[in-house]
Amino acid sequence: MNTNSMSVLGLTSTEEDVYRHFLRNPGTPEGEAPGAASPGERESGVRAVGRLRELRLLHGDDANTWAVDPVVAVPRLAGEQLDTAHRTMRQLVDVRPILRSLRHEGPVLGTGAPEDGAAALFRLEDLREVRARVGQLAFGARSEVLAADPCDASTPESAGYARHLDLGRLSKTVRVRVLVRATALADAGSLDRMRHLHLGGAAVRVADELSESVLVYDRHAALVPIDARDTGRGALYTEESGLVSSLVGLFERLWATATDFADLVAADTGQVARLTDTQRLVLAAMCAVSKDETGARQARMSLRTYRRHISDVLRLLGACNRAQAALLARERGWV
Known part of the structure; x- marks a missing residue:
């Protein structure tokens, strides 16, 4: 009994019967497909064979026809159905064009909604x-x-x-x-x-x-x-x-x-490869002066911002203190 399990892939029951026939009988004539030899069902059988060829599920000629391996055919059909469903879902997500089109057919009474159906905020x-x-x-x-x-x-x-x-x-x-x-x-x-x-x-x-x-x-x-x-x-x-x-x-x-981001971080390790311009400026000031107030003035930023950048630089370098950060920065060529 055929349950048409391939309907989810876009095949009719007749098309599935024909496909299964050629899986069971590879290399047989096209005329032996289910329905193709019966006068009453010949038209539907011929249509089924034609569509299966369009879907690239059958190959060969009229005298020798084979079904494409299901391992290849089924994932491809499923992917095509998913793409179609995805496009439909995207259209349903945004129904504003439909609303605008319907409103153009005539006035809509009893609503105070703006024309596009959406509030400003x-x-x-x-x-x-x-x-x-x-x-x-x-x-x-x-x-x-x-x-x-x-x-x-x-x-x-x-x-x-x-x-x-x-x-x-x-x-x-x-x-x-x-x-x-x-x-x-x-x-x-x-x-x-x-x-x-x-x-x-x-x-x-x-x-x-x-x-x-x-x-x-x-x-x-x-x-x-x-x-x-x-x-x-x-x-x-x-x-x-x-x-x-x-x-x-x-x-x-x-x-x-x-x-x-790719200029700052090594893609293979994910580690920071160099500092941003502001971080480099703060690092240079930190290595050159002893007082944060002086460094902040040189970097032209507030003391709080200057210290925050220093804290970030220490974390990036994995340093416990500023002296260690200065040594590590010189090893990496950052200063």
């Missing part, structure tokens, strides 16, 4: 809402994801907020650009995540100073934290073109002055 105060929206946007992304992450170290909140960087959820055609703060290089978890993204095909750059947290999808939707100091409080979501354009412009300005 949404507050998502529950992290589950944020993650759900991020997952939806990542799945629906078609061309580009921009992400600026100012976190110094990986936290449960930042890890959940950064699900947009799960490259497995993005189409191969989506370009991902990630901007991170240089201080994150001193955190093993953050460094490992950056390396994973880089090896996965994302473009990653490192900025000496970064305080803005931004996510932009296809340049039409964006999220920013309600509180930049505490992403656990939720996010603001917008599709308003002016706001999104401003966030894209901010990201592009930061991106233009940042350093490629």
Whole structure:
């Protein structure tokens, strides 16, 4: 009894019967296929053989026909069905074009919604809402994801907020650009995540100073934290073109002055290969002067920022103190 188990792969029951026939009877004439010799069913049998040839499931000529090995055929058909389903899901994720098209058919009474069906700004105060929206946007992304992450170290909140960087959820055609703060290089978890993204095909750059947290999808939707100091409080979501354009412009300005991750970190070991320009400046000052106040003035930054950079440099070098850091830096040729 035929249960048409291959229907999930896009085959009709007749097409599956024909395919199974040639698996059992390789090299037999095409005319011996199920239904092909019966006058009442000849048309459906011929159509089935023709489609199986189009799907590259049968090869040979009319006199000698073989079925393609299932080990080859089934994964290929499954992949094609998944691609089709994926395209359909992406279209269903964003129904705004359908709404706009239907509204053009006539006035919609009793609604005060804007024409595109979206408010200018949404507050998502529950992290589950944020993650759900991020997952939806990542799945629906078609061309580009921009992400600026100012976190110094990986936290449960930042890890959940950064699900947009799960490259497995993005189409191969989506370009991902990630901007991170240089201080994150001193955190093993953050460094490992950056390396994973880089090896996965994302473009990653490192900025000496970064305080803005931004996510932009296809340049039409964006999220920013309600509180930049505490992403656990939720996010603001917008599709308003002016706001999104401003966030894209901010990201592009930061991106233009940042350093490629590959230039700072060895791809094989994941270890920091050299310092950023600001870290190098602070290291040189630390080795040249004894007082932090003097070093901060030379580096043209606040004392607090200067000391934070020194702390990061010590962690990057694996040094216990400044004297050891200076020795290690000279061994590596950093000063």
